[in-house]
Amino acid sequence: MTMSASSQKSDTAVMLGMKMSNVQRWSDRVITALGQNPSSFTGPGTNTYLVGTGKARILLDTGDGRPEYLPVLSEALESAGGVAIQEIVLTHGHPDHIGGARSVSSEHGPVRISKRPYARFDEPFGLEINAIDDGDRIETEGATLKAIHAPGHAPDHLCFVLEEESALFTGDNVLGVGTTVIPPETGDLGQYMRSLDRLLEESPGALFPAHGPRIDDGPSKIREYIAHRLAREEQILQTLRDGHQKIEAMVSVIYAAYPKALHAAAGQSVASHLLKLETEGRVRRQEPDTNDPVTAQWILNA
Numbered sequence: 001m002t003m004s005a006s007s008q009k010s011d012t013a014v015m016l017g018m019k020m021s022n023v024q025r026w027s028d029r030v031i032t033a034l035g036q037n038p039s040s041f042t043g044p045g046t047n048t049y050l051v052g053t054g055k056a057r058i059l060l061d062t063g064d065g066r067p068e069y070l071p072v073l074s075e076a077l078e079s080a081g082g083v084a085i086q087e088i089v090l091t092h093g094h095p096d097h098i099g100g101a102r103s104v105s106s107e108h109g110p111v112r113i114s115k116r117p118y119a120r121f122d123e124p125f126g127l128e129i130n131a132i133d134d135g136d137r138i139e140t141e142g143a144t145l146k147a148i149h150a151p152g153h154a155p156d157h158l159c160f161v162l163e164e165e166s167a168l169f170t171g172d173n174v175l176g177v178g179t180t181v182i183p184p185e186t187g188d189l190g191q192y193m194r195s196l197d198r199l200l201e202e203s204p205g206a207l208f209p210a211h212g213p214r215i216d217d218g219p220s221k222i223r224e225y226i227a228h229r230l231a232r233e234e235q236i237l238q239t240l241r242d243g244h245q246k247i248e249a250m251v252s253v254i255y256a257a258y259p260k261a262l263h264a265a266a267g268q269s270v271a272s273h274l275l276k277l278e279t280e281g282r283v284r285r286q287e288p289d290t291n292d293p294v295t296a297q298w299i300l301n302a
C-alpha cells in the first residue's frame, strides 16, 4: 500500500497515470511481472519478481490475487526461458503482496511460501507459512536473498538484499512512485525511520521497489526519504509552536497547497508523526479528549 498525498503535489497524477510494462527484465537475475492491480494506492500495481538464473526461480510477492495476474506471471516465466517457480517469498502480509500466493501456488505448485509471520495479516489468507526472519537467506541458482527486518510500514516487513548484485528489494519501504503510508494502527513512524537507516547501512546499489520503476541510486533515494520525513516533522513542530493543537488545523497549514480531498490522508500522516514525537517525549495530548490522535489536542513538551 502506498500513497501520494504526502509527497510532491504532482505525485498523484504521476501515481495514477504511470504505465509500466507487464513484464520487464531489471537485471541479469530479476524479471518483473506486474500485479494488474493499479490504483491510487498501488500506482501501476504491485511489482512481483522472478529472481534467479536457473530452471526454477523465487517469486517475490504475488500481487493481490486477481485472475488477470496469472497469465502475466506465465508470460514472465516464458520470457525467462520457460522456467518454473521454486518457491514464494513475501515482503509482508498486506493484501497487495500476499493476496496472490494461494492462486499462484495452486497453479504452479504447491510451493513453499515464506514470510515473517504476523497473524493479524496472515490468518485471513489461510496459508501455510514457512517462517523466516532477519538474517535468513533464501537461495536459488544464481541468486541469494538475505532478509532484513524493516518494520514501520508493516510490523512483519522484510526487505531482501540480492547479494550477487548488492541490490535491495525494498517492498513498500522505499517506492518508485509516491511515498510510503504508515498505517495508524499497525505502522510506526519511529520504527520506519530506524528501518530506513538500517537499509542505508547496507549500502545498496539499485533498489527494486514493490511499486513503480527501478531506482538506480539506492542510497540517495533512501536519504531523500529520510530528509522528507524530517522536513515534515519540523513543519509539524513549527505549527505546534505557532499554537495549532488539532491535526485538522495543522493539515490546513502544512498542506494548504494540496487539494482538500487529500487532507484526510494527510491527517493520518501528521498523526503518525505526532505518535512518534509522543513516544520520544517531545509532545503530549491534552485532556479531555486524548484517545483518538486525530481529534486530540496536541502540545509541545517544554
Ligand SMILES: [Zn+2]
Binding pocket: 001, 002, 092, 094, 153, 154, 172
Ligand atoms: Zn504494504
